[in-house]
Amino acid sequence: MDESYSMRNTEKQVFMFSNAIVRKPGKSLIKGLTGANLGSPDYHKALDQHEIYVEVLEACGLTVKVLDPDESFPDSTFVEDAAVLTPLCAIITNPGAESRRGEVVEMKEVIEEYYTDIEEIRSPGTLEGGDVMMVGDHYYIGISERTNMMGAEQLIQILRQYGMDGSMVRLEEVLHLKTGVAYLENNNLAVCGEFLTSPEFIRFNKIVIPETESYAANCIWVNDHVLIPKGYPETKQKITDAGYSIKELDMSEFRKLDGGLSCLSLRFWK
Numbered sequence: 001m002d003e004s005y006s007m008r009n010t011e012k013q014v015f016m017f018s019n020a021i022v023r024k025p026g027k028s029l030i031k032g033l034t035g036a037n038l039g040s041p042d043y044h045k046a047l048d049q050h051e052i053y054v055e056v057l058e059a060c061g062l063t064v065k066v067l068d069p070d071e072s073f074p075d076s077t078f079v080e081d082a083a084v085l086t087p088l089c090a091i092i093t094n095p096g097a098e099s100r101r102g103e104v105v106e107m108k109e110v111i112e113e114y115y116t117d118i119e120e121i122r123s124p125g126t127l128e129g130g131d132v133m134m135v136g137d138h139y140y141i142g143i144s145e146r147t148n149m150m151g152a153e154q155l156i157q158i159l160r161q162y163g164m165d166g167s168m169v170r171l172e173e174v175l176h177l178k179t180g181v182a183y184l185e186n187n188n189l190a191v192c193g194e195f196l197t198s199p200e201f202i203r204f205n206k207i208v209i210p211e212t213e214s215y216a217a218n219c220i221w222v223n224d225h226v227l228i229p230k231g232y233p234e235t236k237q238k239i240t241d242a243g244y245s246i247k248e249l250d251m252s253e254f255r256k257l258d259g260g261l262s263c264l265s266l267r268f269w270k
Contacts, residue, residue, distance in 0.1 A: 015087070016223045020062045021110060021266040025050055025077040026069030029257070033075055033097060035175070038256040046253035050077065053264055056247050060222040062267065067110065073103045077254075078263040081128040081146075082107040084139075084155065085268035088162040089117040091155060096126035096146030114270045119158045127151035130176030130263060135183050139166040140200065142177025169200050178262050180214070184221045188242055190235075192217035207242055210234050215251075218260030220267070227261050 025046045032041075057064050070076045075097070082103045084091040090111045092104050111118060121127045131142035132155070139159055141152040149168065156166040173194045174180045181201065182190040189204035192214045196206070209217040216232035219239070226244040228235060229251040240246055251261060 015269055017060075017062055017267045018269050019114065019267070020057050020064045021067065021079055021107075022050070022054055022057075022064060022264055023067040023077050023079050024069045026071040026074065028071045028074040029077065031074040032257040033099065034257045036256055036258050041253040041256045046077075049250050049253055050264065053249055053261075056227060056249060057222065057265060057267075060225050060247075062222070064265075065110070067106075070103070070106070073100060075100055075257070076103045078130075078257075078259050079103075079107065079266050080263045081130050083111060083266055084127075084129050084132050085111070085115075085266050086134070086139075086159070086162065086164060087269050088164070089119055089158070090115040091127075091158055092118060092120040093127045093129055094121040094123055094125060094151060095128050096144070096148065096151075097128075100128075114268070117162070119161075121151050121154050124148075125151035125154045127155055128176065129266070130178050131171075133177055133181065133183055137164045139164065140177065140181075141166050141168050142171045143168050144171040144174075144176060146176065167200065169195075169198060175258055178218055179258075179260065180217050182217060182219045182221070182262070184219070184226055184239070184242075184244065190217055190219055190239065207238050209238070215255060215260070218262055220262050222267065229255070229261060 030040045054064050092108045095101050126148045128146040131144050131147040133140045152168050159166050180192045181195045187205050190207045192209035213232040213235045216229050216235035219226055219228040225247050226239050227247050230248040
């Protein structure tokens with residue numbers, strides 16, 4: 001265990017991200033999984049939006065590794081689902097969407113450039129990173145259509161091996177846990193919909209995202225900034241009022257594929 005990383009009471013501390021991994025969208029993006037019914041994404045517009053996303057991460061102080069498109073996997077730009085990166089180990093997931101399981105092969109090779117301790121989720125357990133929210137040394141794991149209890153149990157066992165822990169949150173309405181909730185450090189939680197009354201989140205200071213702007217609940221804290229999708233003024237005001245510096249990004253093409261800001265990167269300390 002890395003003794004330089006204190007695992008106690010980390011929800012009261014702030015650790016800056018140093019790196020991110022992203023993958024450019026491929027032309028096959030238009031064949032990606034979706035239940036949004038918002039039409040097909042515009043590939044060239046998605047490329048432009050992704051480039052700006054990378055620029056914003058770099059402006060927040062991250063070194064960003066940009067992977068080439070993988071046309072074999074239309075959803076592979078959503079790299080968050082392929083791994084869970086903790087300060088002490090990396091966990092390669094086993095996506096619940098069968099069409100995405102091959103994405104983890106190359107991702108493991110990439111992550112080996114940064115981590116020596118790499119674990120894996122094994123079938124019949126399934127786990128996608130969009131269902132995992134880190135709060136200090138505790139990880140909330142959504143039980144969803146993509147992440148089952150066996151996958152969550154495996155993740156918890158792995159976390160405990162490294163002095164961390166996890167707990168499960170059952171989803172009823174949304175695709176992934178982080179579709180409706182985002183930890184913004186300093187015990188602040190952006191939260192929407194079914195998670196407003198979740199007992200698991202009772203101890204947090206809640207920044208309530210209005211149902212009419214529910215897509216903006218998938219926002220991300222990056223080194224004292226909060227990235228939010230463009231076009232959600234109430235959410236922007238609420239998070240600004242909470243004391244955060246805001247960066248807005250156009251996410252229109254990724255929203256058409258049920259994708260959000262957190263989905264497009266793996267952010268970590270290394």
